Amino acid sequence: MTDEHRRAALAERAARAGGVVAREDFRSAIPVETKSDKNDVVTQADRDAQQQVVSTILQECQNDALVCEEDAPLPLGVDDVDVRETVPERGDAWVVDPIDGTANFVRGLDVWTTAVTAVVDGEPVGSAVYFPAFGDAYTAGPESVTRDGETLAVSERSDPETFVVGLLGRWDGDRKGTYDRLCHEIVDRFGDVRRLGSLQASLAYVASGALDAGILPAGAPPWDTLAGTHLVERAGGTVTDLEGDEWHHDSDGLVVSNGQAHEELLELVQAQAEP
Structure with missing residues (x-):
């Protein structure tokens, strides 16, 4: 297995792990907070899911940088981590969105995802977008994209x-x-x-x-x-x-x-x- 294959597989595992944590609070009475405006919302589920994603990544890639959406605590026992606000142009990094579509999440709408990308020298080499409400994981590796193991391709429509x-x-x-x-x-x-x-x-x-x-x-x-x-x-x-x-x-x-x-x-x- 190449390093790119390994990182793509880890991106999927981390996205699934975080998504499972978020799903525990889906359609619950979880409190909703606001960020930049009244429609830009966040919940504790976002932070808990991010913590799980980060924990999964750090089990294999302790020295990689992290670029995460939420201001969330690091996993217990972890304190020496390179946390960035922007994607580094050099080195290995992971870009994490624990719940993309939090506004849907808090309204009980099914379309929300957990997204994880492995980046090397500023470019993605492996990524996963997991739909916790449906159980589907879309994963991009070096050669192809799969959904739960099935190879995917863009549409062929031309009109x-x-x-x-x-x-x-x-x-x-x-x-x-x-x-x-x-x-x-x-x-x-x-x-x-x-x-x-x-x-x-x-x-x-x-x-x-x-x-x-x-x-x-x-x-x-x-x-x-x-x-x-x-x-x-x-x-x-x-x-x-x-x-x-x-x-x-x-x-x-x-x-x-x-x-x-x-x-x-x-x-x-x-x-x-x-x-």
Whole structure:
């Protein structure tokens, strides 16, 4: 087993372990806290799940850096860990989102995920997006993407009018106008639009062919995007920034697709940007 295979397998184990912990509080009366605004929520389940993910990773990779969404305590007995706020451009690291889609989680909606990405020198080498409510794990290794062992690929649709496009990210603040225009234009020029409330879930569905494309019209933290974009790339899809250039985890926006109508998606996004 190569190091990349080992890291992909560990990403899946860690995502499953954290997701199982989070699922214990799903559809419970767990208190809900807010972060940046009233719709940006967090719970103790997020922190507990993150602690379990980190504990699983550190059993095998004690010297690797950690980039995690939540401000949560480290596992008991662990104190000498390289915790970062951004993805390091050199060395080995893990990027963790314990519950992507916490707003869904607290409302009892099934679509939320635990996402883990292994990064080497700033680039993902193995990732997993686990859906605890469904028990499905989407895993990207060196050669392919699997869902619970079944090899996946992006869709083969080529007619934009048959495309189902995921609209990704939060509809907050100054972005509402952009999202409103994008939603209208997607429905007008493509087949249909979906907004699932979990960015990583949407990206996993593009990788599996359930969705044909996804648009994120603004930047997002790496824990919201790295695992899913890695899935799309390994499944044969196309991942770019809003200009059609190579996407990086700190890019200001994201377009993913099966590659069949990517230029049309870029044209739509660029035409609907804020004046």
